[in-house]
Each structure stands twice: as C-alpha cells, then as structure tokens.
Amino acid sequence: METKKTFPQIEEDIMKFWEENKIFEKSVENRKESNSYVFYDGPPFATGLPHYGHIVAGTMKDLVPRFWTMKGKRVERRWGWDCHGLPIENIVEKELNLNSRKDIETMGVDKFNEACRSKVLIYADEWKRIVKRLGRWVDMENDYKTMDVDFMESVWWVFKSLWDKNLLYEGHKSMHICPRCETTLSNIEVSQNYKDVKDISVTAKFELVDEPKTYVLAWTTTPWTLPGNVALAVGPDLTYVKVEMGEEKYILVKELVAKFFDGKEYKVLGSFKGSDLVGKKYVPLFDYYKDADLINKENLYVIESADFVSTEDGTGVVHIAPAFGEDDMRLGQEKKLSFIQHVGQDGRFTADVKDFAGKEVKPKEDPAATDVEILKYLSAKGLIFSKEKYAHSYPFCWRCESPLLNYATNSWFVKVAEQKEALLKNAEKINWVPDHLKEGRFGQWLEGARDWSISRSRYWGNPLPVWKCECGNIKVIGSKKELEELSGSKVEDLHKHFVDKLEIPCDKCSKKMKRIPEVLDCWFESGSMPYGQMHYPFENKAKFEANYPAEFIAEGVDQCRAWFYVLHVLGVSLFNKNAYKNVVVNGIVLAEDGQKMSKSKKNYPDPMLVVDKYGADALRFYLTSASVMRAEDLCFSEKGVDEVYKKVVLILMNVLNFYKMYEARVDVKAKSENVLDQWLMTKTNLLIQEVGEKMEAYELTKAARPIADYIDELSTWYVRRSRDRFKEESEISPAGATLRQALEKLSLVLAPFMPYLAEHIWQTLGNKDSVHLQDWPEVDKKAIDKKILEDMSRVREIVELGLAARDEAKVKVRQPLQYIRYEAKELNKEFERIIAEELNVKEVKWTEGIIIKPGRMMKESGDLKVALNLEITEELxxxxxxxxxxxxxxxxxxxxxxxxxxxxxxxxxxxxxxxxxxxxxxxxxxxxxxxxxxxxxxxxxxxxxxxxxxxxxxxxxxxx
Ligand SMILES: [Zn+2]
Ligand SMILES: [Zn+2]
The missing domain is CATH 3.30.2320 (hypothetical protein PF0899 fold)
Structure with a gap:
C-alpha cells in the first residue's frame, strides 16, 4: 500500500520538479529585458549558518520578486557573498592561533590572505541547501563575491570616482579602534555594539605649581588616559570656588560643591570666573613626559578655557588627553597643546609609561582592571580625591567583543557631513515599510551624518587604490588596466599581497610611488554592490544605467545604520541619486520567551527541523503574517508555525481533496446562479484585489493576512455549506466549477507567499505547467457583488445568534426545530434556506416586531433580533x-x-x-x-x- 506523503515531503518533490524543469530560470527568461524589475540582494557572510533573521529577510526577498514576476516583470536575482573583513579574518586568526597583527605579518600576509580566501565560502554549500529548501528562488550558482577581481575593480572605480569628485580625504582624527584587531572602525560599526557596563570613575587632584596644597579637581571615567594628560579645561564664564578642608584647598565649579563636600567639614574661601584660572600651571599626576622632548612643550600642564565644559557632571574641570577623545583633540589643535600617545594601537601602554608598560588599558576579560591599578597607584601618592562606580553605555568590537578605545589616528574618510543636504533630499524619494523609519531611525542617522572612516589597518580586504610618493605625490587608481599601464606589470588579482608589490614611477620626482598599506572597510564594498555585481562601468553599462535605482531592497532593522545607509551614501556621492526606491525592513526574531536566540541556551528550534516537520511554506507564512515584516520584534513560537500548518496548509489540502473526490463528475464550464457560489466568487476577486494592492505597496504582512481569512471562510463556510450540493446531480457542476475556480485563483494568489502549496494545488487541479509561470490573476470586477457579501454576512450573524440560542437551551443542532424568526432587512429565499440548513430548522421567517412568547428564545445583536422556537413536537x-x-x-x-x-x-x-x-x-x-x-x-x-x-x-x- 502506498503511504500518503506528508506536506513537507510533497514540498521536496515540488522542489525537484522546479529544478528538473528549470522553472525559476524560465520564470525570469519568459519576461522581456525591457521590462526589468531590479532588486538588490545584500550579500551575507558565509562564516556561519543562516539563522531566523536571514530566513525572515530571505522570505521577503523571495515574496516580492515572485509577485513582480507574476505581474510581468523580469526579475533577475543574483546571490552575493560578502567575503572580506574582520569576520573572516577573525576565524582564520583563531584557527592559526594568531594573536596580533605582528603574528600575521610574521607568518606573511600572502599566506594569511590565501588562508582567508580558502575559508570564505566554508558554509556556502549549506546555505545553498537551506535557501533552496525554503523555496527561495535566487541564482546561487552564478553568484557574485566581493573578492572577485571584477567586483573589486568596480569598487576601485567607486573609490576613484569619489576621489575625483573631491569626496575623499585622509585625516588624523579621534576615532574608535579595536585594540585586538588593531584597526579603526567606522561609526557604523561602532554603533552596532554598545553595551551597558560599570566602569570606575575617579576625581583626581592636580596641584597648582604656584599654590602648593591647592588642588584643581578633575573627574574622568577613563583613568587609563591620565598619563596622557596635557592640560585641564575650564569654562571661562563658569563660576569656580576654592574650598578649604583640613590642610588642603580644592578648586571646582560652584554648582557641584555640595555634591563633593556635603556631610564634610569645609569652608568656601572665595569664588572667581573660570577665565581667572586660565594660564595657571599644575603638577602632572605622572612625571613620564615632564622632561620629554615634545612639540608645544611650553603649553604642557596648563589650564585652558574650553566651550564644552559643563556643570552637569564631574567637577567643571575636564582632563584633556588629545590622543583619546574628539573634544580633547580639537582643543589640542586649537590651543597648540602637546600630543601624547602613551598607548599603542594594540591597546597597551607604551614603554614611556614605566610603571605600567605593556599592560592592556582595557583588558577584554576585565575592562576596569587597569583603571583600578591606576587608581591604587595615584591613591598611594595622595592624588585621588574620590572614586565611584559609573554605569554607562560603552562600545565593543562587533567582531571580537573587545572594548573599543577612543583613539586619534590616521584614516581615509568619505565626506559625508558636507553632503547632508543631498543625502536628505534624495532620501525623500525612498518608500519605507514601515514608514516611521524614514524620518526615524534612518532619517535621524542621516541628520547626524559624520564623515565615514573607510580605511582599515588590516589584510584581507579590497586595498585602497592609493599610491604615494615620499615627495607627497598621490595617485588614485580606478581600474586594473590603469594599474597595469602605470606599473608595467600584468595584474591578475587586486588583493593586498599582490598589489603591494607594484610600484609606480612618480611623475613629480624620480622616486617610486608605493601603495599605502590599508584595506577598505567591508561596508564600502557591500555599499558598492550595485556596481560591483555588474562589473560596472567596465561591463553592463547601458543595462545598469537603465535600471538604477533598484526598485526594492529588504533587510533587518539593524541595517538602517549600515547597509541601507552605505548604499545611500555611495549612490548620492556617485550620481546624486537614491540607490533604491522601496525598502522593507524586518524586525528581530527572538526566542519564545522574549530573550535573544542563543545557541548555547538552545532556546529556539533549529529552522531546518521546523521545515522538516511543518514544511517551508508554513514557516514562511507564519513569518509573513507576523509584524516582524514591519520591523517589529517577533518572539518565535513553534506553536505558531504549527497553527499555520493546521489552519492553512492542512485545511487547504482537505478542501483540495474534497474537490478531487467529485472532480470527475464536475463540468468545469458550468455557470452558477447559486448565492453561495456568487459569494465565493465575490470573495475570491476581492482577495485578488486586496492582496495585489498591498503587495504593490510593499505591505507584505497586510497582504498575507486576508489570505488566511479567505482560507478559513472557504473551508468553514463555503465547503461546509456546499457539501450536500455535491450529492445532487443538478448542483454538483455549478458548485464544483466554482470551487475549482476559487482554488485555482487562490493558488495564483498564494504563489508568492507559499510557493510549494500553490504549486501543489495548481498541479493537482490538472495544470501541467508551473503556477510560477503564470500571470497574477486579473480582478473580475463583474463577479464582485457587494450586496451578496452584505446579505451573507447578515446570514452568518443570524446563524450565530441561532446557535447561541440552541447552546443556551442545550438543544443539539442535530435536533430539528420548527422555525426561527428574524427582524432586520428581509433576505431572499436562497439565503433563508442557508440559515434553515445551518440551524436545522424547518422555516426561516422574516418578521416585523419580534415578541417574546413561551417556548421561544430571543437573541439580539445590533439591529438584528432573532427568536428561535424551541418546542420539540412528536414529529420533530x-x-x-x-x-x-x-x-x-x-x-x-x-x-x-x-x-x-x-x-x-x-x-x-x-x-x-x-x-x-x-x-x-x-x-x-x-x-x-x-x-x-x-x-x-x-x-x-x-x-x-x-x-x-x-x-x-x-x-x-x-x-x-
Ligand atoms: Zn576587534
Ligand atoms: Zn615623487
């Protein structure tokens, strides 16, 4: 005996059918190139397996292209892989036990980079299997990779174009670095990983040179920066006081005296303006740089005025270390202060800091440990006034979780701040779902736009195409050919370990130009994917230009400050255009208990096990129906998938099987005058209309929900009410033809959402080709009868009240009753017959003015009243x-x-x-x-x- 297949097994058969018959390829090629719909697929890293976040985004990225394909568009879908950058470098470092940049350089950049290349696509096959099983159609064989030479060349073209437009510069700035990865990070990367931490804050004592035992109090949350102190800053217009306590005197801003001295015995000796303090010299806490040979040494350890000093926290006096903070660095440049970098880019104290040399300033295991040591050291010397725990939000490396340091260093930047107007203006043209992100998360990020640091002191990345000469001459290269011509060498690969060997004769002097060592931020590459994937402008020039910007992109909400942003910045920088027209943003998928999904806690089911159990369509539809497709968080519930499986998949399979039982006897061309049939056709056409409208507006969740409602009514009302008609010779054809038409149209509407189930229904109805090669169904306006819709919902209300009456009287529906009377607008006989059958009564009568009589039960709701006769005669x-x-x-x-x-x-x-x-x-x-x-x-x-x-x-x- 043949065992019946489960729906997940049926899905696997359909997957094979699609593959063997190249249905995806046909669905693209059937459409004209002149009618293209462009969708940009953000490249993921293949350094881990797909998780629910990928599945949500992947579902959106499948749903929308499938819909537009059915609307007649040619939607080419090409998979991409993000290959460069810290994610893959970190994996290789761990495997090869490399702990620092020095280790990598000792091993050899060529060996390291080739090791990275070999590991990049380590999970690619798993991705292919999973993406395919989820029913997502995308060309993964002809994929693009950010490490392909063609892609890299397009990125060079982007870089060169920006350089030619004067949108790039090299600057020395205070930025965040990761001391373990030893590279700067962009504000995009930094914003991704802030955590609440407890640090230690100290109020240190700076003794005035001219007034021994008088100390200026300054507060800091980063005690490790104190050896790099070069100045103190005060607000020139703020009022400061001198306070005497015991043998010592202290200077701080007036407003904060109470905070520091309440409960202590002290005396205020006098007050003065901050400007009176400016120019006074103080004794440094550490003497490491007292005798060092520093630029601007005459200004070392002097009180300066600054506009950023506030009375909100601290003491009204700010400790200035220009190498470790943005304000500090600006003040340093303005006041010509010395610049002390007492910490290396590896996050360790330099040899200058004798007592702590080589120590990490923010150890990953215990970030406050070094601060505590500094505190103890200064306490022993009597230089600490007070200390306290300090809770704040602190950034960590998005790849290796090390605490970041604010650090002044060189980097290349894209000028973003000066393009703010253009960025905002072009952003107005973008349609966001949900729309609050437009002005909210995305708009606000654009408002605060800062220059983008794009160079990384790393290895496995696209090298900055910049060659420099000792004489100061700079050359930016925009293509492989240009590099070949200038260097006189054949260029096969653009990675660092190849191009660093190439020198270019300087055209300003007789020396050789060498490439600068940095590689590009991998976000610069993913932001360049519209150009890179087409090898623009070296190939596909006309095709690209005819189809830019893209119609649609979709990713998670975290990409507002990342991929959505960099695509936009580069699109505006290059063409003064938005890179995409519509963007659908998904929220985060959490575990059922609202916690983050965690592999170690095992608080969520493996996605592929869920697919094996309920099928890909059930999972897809569950996700599509949830507000997670509108940027809201979703607590993933397997029960929810099970519910979709039962209420959508199994119910539709039952309806389909019901139809198949009678199919042979149905004349599918039969016309019907029956109100149930007309009602179903009205419902069906309204469904096509509503889903189509919502899909055109990219409201995916709002498009999905009516489908579930329709399926429920199809099964629990239409089919149930029509069962008996299928037993009558005169009715079987009109009913059967109607049901068949409804199922066929439904399979077309379902096709983008539940591609397997749609295909199964379509083919079970006898269609030989694929549902995915069909057009989106037209709305048959003539079939929509709003009157029937209204009357039918009145029928259902009467039935509901009648059933409630039976329930209250404890009379089973199987027991026939004589009549029900209703008061409202009169319905025609056909509808009354439906009520009679549904309620198992002999007569349904419309009455004006229902009165209460013994043996009757009354029920009402709104303008509707019914009375059910409960009398059971001998006959009944x-x-x-x-x-x-x-x-x-x-x-x-x-x-x-x-x-x-x-x-x-x-x-x-x-x-x-x-x-x-x-x-x-x-x-x-x-x-x-x-x-x-x-x-x-x-x-x-x-x-x-x-x-x-x-x-x-x-x-x-x-x-x-
Ligand atoms: Zn790191
Ligand atoms: Zn030169």
Whole structure:
C-alpha cells in the first residue's frame, strides 16, 4: 500500500520538479529585458549558518520578486557573498592561533590572505541547501563575491570616482579602534555594539605649581588616559570656588560643591570666573613626559578655557588627553597643546609609561582592571580625591567583543557631513515599510551624518587604490588596466599581497610611488554592490544605467545604520541619486520567551527541523503574517508555525481533496446562479484585489493576512455549506466549477507567499505547467457583488445568534426545530434556506416586531433580533432520532471501511421504550434506511453498543 506523503515531503518533490524543469530560470527568461524589475540582494557572510533573521529577510526577498514576476516583470536575482573583513579574518586568526597583527605579518600576509580566501565560502554549500529548501528562488550558482577581481575593480572605480569628485580625504582624527584587531572602525560599526557596563570613575587632584596644597579637581571615567594628560579645561564664564578642608584647598565649579563636600567639614574661601584660572600651571599626576622632548612643550600642564565644559557632571574641570577623545583633540589643535600617545594601537601602554608598560588599558576579560591599578597607584601618592562606580553605555568590537578605545589616528574618510543636504533630499524619494523609519531611525542617522572612516589597518580586504610618493605625490587608481599601464606589470588579482608589490614611477620626482598599506572597510564594498555585481562601468553599462535605482531592497532593522545607509551614501556621492526606491525592513526574531536566540541556551528550534516537520511554506507564512515584516520584534513560537500548518496548509489540502473526490463528475464550464457560489466568487476577486494592492505597496504582512481569512471562510463556510450540493446531480457542476475556480485563483494568489502549496494545488487541479509561470490573476470586477457579501454576512450573524440560542437551551443542532424568526432587512429565499440548513430548522421567517412568547428564545445583536422556537413536537423528536441514529450507523460504516457503493444489513437490539417505538415508525425508519444505505433493518442481537440521546442501542452491520 502506498503511504500518503506528508506536506513537507510533497514540498521536496515540488522542489525537484522546479529544478528538473528549470522553472525559476524560465520564470525570469519568459519576461522581456525591457521590462526589468531590479532588486538588490545584500550579500551575507558565509562564516556561519543562516539563522531566523536571514530566513525572515530571505522570505521577503523571495515574496516580492515572485509577485513582480507574476505581474510581468523580469526579475533577475543574483546571490552575493560578502567575503572580506574582520569576520573572516577573525576565524582564520583563531584557527592559526594568531594573536596580533605582528603574528600575521610574521607568518606573511600572502599566506594569511590565501588562508582567508580558502575559508570564505566554508558554509556556502549549506546555505545553498537551506535557501533552496525554503523555496527561495535566487541564482546561487552564478553568484557574485566581493573578492572577485571584477567586483573589486568596480569598487576601485567607486573609490576613484569619489576621489575625483573631491569626496575623499585622509585625516588624523579621534576615532574608535579595536585594540585586538588593531584597526579603526567606522561609526557604523561602532554603533552596532554598545553595551551597558560599570566602569570606575575617579576625581583626581592636580596641584597648582604656584599654590602648593591647592588642588584643581578633575573627574574622568577613563583613568587609563591620565598619563596622557596635557592640560585641564575650564569654562571661562563658569563660576569656580576654592574650598578649604583640613590642610588642603580644592578648586571646582560652584554648582557641584555640595555634591563633593556635603556631610564634610569645609569652608568656601572665595569664588572667581573660570577665565581667572586660565594660564595657571599644575603638577602632572605622572612625571613620564615632564622632561620629554615634545612639540608645544611650553603649553604642557596648563589650564585652558574650553566651550564644552559643563556643570552637569564631574567637577567643571575636564582632563584633556588629545590622543583619546574628539573634544580633547580639537582643543589640542586649537590651543597648540602637546600630543601624547602613551598607548599603542594594540591597546597597551607604551614603554614611556614605566610603571605600567605593556599592560592592556582595557583588558577584554576585565575592562576596569587597569583603571583600578591606576587608581591604587595615584591613591598611594595622595592624588585621588574620590572614586565611584559609573554605569554607562560603552562600545565593543562587533567582531571580537573587545572594548573599543577612543583613539586619534590616521584614516581615509568619505565626506559625508558636507553632503547632508543631498543625502536628505534624495532620501525623500525612498518608500519605507514601515514608514516611521524614514524620518526615524534612518532619517535621524542621516541628520547626524559624520564623515565615514573607510580605511582599515588590516589584510584581507579590497586595498585602497592609493599610491604615494615620499615627495607627497598621490595617485588614485580606478581600474586594473590603469594599474597595469602605470606599473608595467600584468595584474591578475587586486588583493593586498599582490598589489603591494607594484610600484609606480612618480611623475613629480624620480622616486617610486608605493601603495599605502590599508584595506577598505567591508561596508564600502557591500555599499558598492550595485556596481560591483555588474562589473560596472567596465561591463553592463547601458543595462545598469537603465535600471538604477533598484526598485526594492529588504533587510533587518539593524541595517538602517549600515547597509541601507552605505548604499545611500555611495549612490548620492556617485550620481546624486537614491540607490533604491522601496525598502522593507524586518524586525528581530527572538526566542519564545522574549530573550535573544542563543545557541548555547538552545532556546529556539533549529529552522531546518521546523521545515522538516511543518514544511517551508508554513514557516514562511507564519513569518509573513507576523509584524516582524514591519520591523517589529517577533518572539518565535513553534506553536505558531504549527497553527499555520493546521489552519492553512492542512485545511487547504482537505478542501483540495474534497474537490478531487467529485472532480470527475464536475463540468468545469458550468455557470452558477447559486448565492453561495456568487459569494465565493465575490470573495475570491476581492482577495485578488486586496492582496495585489498591498503587495504593490510593499505591505507584505497586510497582504498575507486576508489570505488566511479567505482560507478559513472557504473551508468553514463555503465547503461546509456546499457539501450536500455535491450529492445532487443538478448542483454538483455549478458548485464544483466554482470551487475549482476559487482554488485555482487562490493558488495564483498564494504563489508568492507559499510557493510549494500553490504549486501543489495548481498541479493537482490538472495544470501541467508551473503556477510560477503564470500571470497574477486579473480582478473580475463583474463577479464582485457587494450586496451578496452584505446579505451573507447578515446570514452568518443570524446563524450565530441561532446557535447561541440552541447552546443556551442545550438543544443539539442535530435536533430539528420548527422555525426561527428574524427582524432586520428581509433576505431572499436562497439565503433563508442557508440559515434553515445551518440551524436545522424547518422555516426561516422574516418578521416585523419580534415578541417574546413561551417556548421561544430571543437573541439580539445590533439591529438584528432573532427568536428561535424551541418546542420539540412528536414529529420533530422522531426526526431528531433519525439524525442521531444515522450518525451512529454511518460511523460504523466508516469503521468497517464500506464505500458508498456498499449496501449493508442492520441488526439492532435495545431496552429503550423510545427507541423501540422509533423502529415502528415506518416513515422515519425509511428516512434512516436511505441516509445510511441499508438494505434491511431487523431486530435481533446487536453487538456494538452506541448511545442515542443517552439511551442504549446495540447494532450490528454486515455487508449485504
Ligand atoms: Zn576587534
Ligand atoms: Zn615623487
């Protein structure tokens, strides 16, 4: 016997059908190139397996292109891989046990880079398997990789174009560095990983040179920067006081005296303006640089004025270390202060800092440990006034989780700040779903736009195409050919370990120009993907230009400050255009308990196990119906997928099977005047219209929800109410033709959302080709009858009230009743017949003015009133028994495996007077015989005991 396949197994068969028949390829090639719809796919890293976040975004990226394909567009979909940068470098470092940049350089950059190249696509095959199984159509064979020479060349073209437009510069700035990765990070990367931490803050004592035992108090949350102190800053217009306590005197801003001295015995000696302090010299906390040979040494350890000093926290005096903060660095440049870099880019104190040389300033394991040591050291010298725990938000490396340092260093920057107007203006043209992100997260990030640091002191990346000469001459290269011509060497690969060897003769002097060592931020590459994936402008020039900007992109909400942003910045920089027109943003998928999904906590089910159990379509539809497609968080619930499986997949399979049972006898061309059929066609066409409109507006969740409602009504109302019609010769064709049409249209509407289920329905209905090669269905406006819709919902209201009345009176629906009366607008006979069948009443009557009478139950809702007659006459009692016994006999038939062709003989026995009497009522026994296909009914010795209205009946059924 053939075992029935589960739906997930059916999905796998369909997947094979698509593959063998190249349905995806056909769905693209069938459409004209002149009618293209461009979608940019953000490249993921293949350094881990896909998680639910990828699956949500992947579903959106499948749903939208499938819809537009059905609308007649050619939607080419090419997969991309992000290959460069810290994610892959960190993996290789761990595997090869390399702990610093020095280790990498000792091993050799060429070996390191080739090791990275070999590991980049380590999970690519798994990705291919999973993406395919999820029903996502995308060309993964002809994929682009950011490490391909063509892609890299386009990135060089982007870089050179920006250089030619004067949008790039090299600057010395205070930025965040990761001391472990030993590179600067962009504000995009820094913003991704802030955490709440507890640090230690100290208030240090700086003794005035001219007034021994008088100390200026300055507060800092980064005690490790104190050896790099070069000045103190005060607000020139703020009021400061001198406070005496014991033998010592302290200077701080007036407003904060209470905070530091409350509960202590102290005396205020006098007050003065901050400007009076400016120019005074103080004794440094550490003497490491006292005798060093520094530029601007005459200004070392002097009080300066600054506009950023506030009275909000601290002491109103700011400790200035220009190498470790933005304000500090600006003040240093303005006041010509010395520049002390007492920490290396590896995050360790330099040899100058004798007492702490080589120590990490922010150890990853215990970030406050070094601060505590500094504190102890200064305390021992009597240079600490107070200390306290300090809770704040601090940035960590997005790859290696080391605490970042604010650090002044050289970097290359894209001028973003000066393009703010253009960025905002072009951003107005972008449609966001949900729309609050436009002005919110994205708009605000643009408002605060800062220059973008794009150079990284790393190895496995696209090298900055910049060659420099000792004479100061700079050359930026924009293509492979240009490099070949200038260097006189053949260029096959643009990676660092190849191009660093190439020298260019300087055209300003006789020396050789060498490439600068840095590589590009990998966000610069993913932001260049529109150009890189097409090798623009070296190839596909006309095609690219005809199709820019893209119609649609989709990613998670974290990309507002990352990929969405860099695409926009580069699009505006290059063409003064937005790079995309529509963007759909998904939220974060959390575990069911609202916690972050965590592999170690195992607080979520493996996505592929969920697919094996319920199928890809159930998972897809569950995600699409959730607001996670509108940037809201979703607590993933396997129960939710199970519910979709049961309420959508299994129910539709049942409806389909029901239709298939009768299919052979249905004339599919039959027309119908039946209101149920007209109602279903109205519903179907409204569904096509609504889903189409929402999809065109990129409101994916709003497009999905009506589908589930439709399926529910199709099954629980239309099919249930039409069951009996399928048994009548005159009705089977109109009902069958209607149901078939509804299923066929539904499969087209479902196709983008649940591609497997849609295909299964489509083909089970006898279509040979694929549903995914069809057009989106037209709305048949003539089939939409709003009146029928209204009347049917009135019918359902009456039924609901009638059932509530039965329920309250505890009268089973199987027990026929005489009538129900309703008061509201009168319905036509066809609708009344539906009510009669549904409520099992003999008559449905419209009445003006319903009155309460004994034996009636009244119910009302809004303008609707119904009265159900509950009186059970002798006649109705026997009819009820026919139904009860019919049900029991038919159950037995089913258990015995009888088909509708099989006639049976019934033998019964009972002690019940009522049942004995029933079997004497020829008229009703005849009804029973017909309803259960019995050849004969005889009293005798029944074997199966069943209950009929609480009375015992024993029956035996044999095939006759
Ligand atoms: Zn790092
Ligand atoms: Zn030169």
């Amino acid at each position: 009692k026997w009819e009820g028994l026919v139904r009860e016994i019919t049900r029991q006999v038919n159950n037995l038939r089913k258990e015995a495996g009888f088909t509708i062709e099989d006639k049976a003989d019934l033998v019964y026995s009972t002690e019940s007077e009522q049942l004995k009497e029933f079997f004497t009522k020829e008229n009703f026994v005849e009804q029973l015989r017909k309803a259960t296909l019995l050849a004969s009914i005889k009293v005798g010795e029944g074997t199966n005991e069943v209950k009929v209205n609480d009375e015992k009946l024993k029956i035996t059924l044999t095939k006759s």
